[in-house]
Amino acid sequence: AQTVTQSQPEMSVQEAETVTLSCTYDTSESNYYLFWYKQPPSRQMILVIRQEAYKQQNATENRFSVNFQKAAKSFSLKISDSQLGDTAMYFCAFTASGAQKLVFGQGTRLTINP
Amino acid sequence: DTAVSQTPKYLVTQMGNDKSIKCEQNLGHDTMYWYKQDSKKFLKIMFSYNNKELIINETVPNRFSPKSPDKAHLNLHINSLELGDSAVYFCASSQDLGQEAYEQYFGPGTRLTVT
Numbered sequence: 441a442q443t444v445t446q447s448q449p450e451m452s453v454q455e456a457e458t459v460t461l462s463c464t465y466d467t468s469e470s471n472y473y474l475f476w477y478k479q480p481p482s483r484q485m486i487l488v489i490r491q492e493a494y495k496q497q498n499a500t501e502n503r504f505s506v507n508f509q510k511a512a513k514s515f516s517l518k519i520s521d522s523q524l525g526d527t528a529m530y531f532c533a534f535t536a537s538g539a540q541k542l543v544f545g546q547g548t549r550l551t552i553n554p
Numbered sequence: 555d556t557a558v559s560q561t562p563k564y565l566v567t568q569m570g571n572d573k574s575i576k577c578e579q580n581l582g583h584d585t586m587y588w589y590k591q592d593s594k595k596f597l598k599i600m601f602s603y604n605n606k607e608l609i610i611n612e613t614v615p616n617r618f619s620p621k622s623p624d625k626a627h628l629n630l631h632i633n634s635l636e637l638g639d640s641a642v643y644f645c646a647s648s649q650d651l652g653q654e655a656y657e658q659y660f661g662p663g664t665r666l667t668v669t
Contacts, residue, residue: 540609540610542658
């Protein structure tokens with residue numbers, strides 16, 4: 441069974457700083473996908489970024505980028521120039537190819553301070 | 555336009571009651587899901603449906619019965635509610651493209667409180 445671990449329950453940074461959220465996973469699958477979802481206080485789950493395991497290039501979406509280390513089974517999220525609106529719970533998630541379910545980590549509560 | 559909608563958003567009920575949560579998606583997706591988020595914010599898959607067929611039942615008690623009348627709807631009925639059922643329930647949908655896994659779009663969640 442796959443597992444996803446987020447070792448940082450809470451993080452706090454100042455606005456405009458860069459912050460990195462950690463995620464590790466365990467799987468024996470060779471083809472899989474990794475995601476970061478954001479859940480602000482509104483409770484809505486919002487996709488931040490997606491990474492295909494077969495791609496060596498790290499995914500980026502504007503201020504959000506990942507550091508995907510396949511051999512180490514690590515998938516960290518970097519948020520550059522953090523903004524107050526980035527305050528949220530962040531969930532790392534895994535799905536094996538064709539699995540049709542997401543396995544989530546425990547979440548990291550990120551607070552951006554003014 | 556709402557992509558994935560759930561009703562109700564809040565549900566307060568007593569132990570032993572039966573309740574339903576409705577979910578609809580207007581994205582034309584083939585696959586729909588129910589996730590449960592507990593009080594510690596942990597999210598776990600409960601069910602997934604593909605083209606109205608049950609694909610995954612993740613060891614959920616029989617008191618939970620999903621029903622998919624068509625591809626756009628996946629409802630969740632819960633019998634004999636227990637205190638431990640209190641949680642936020644999320645419906646989600648995604649496009650089924652075989653082995654490729656794309657974004658799952660989530661509804662706003664239903665906060666169920668059992669007293």
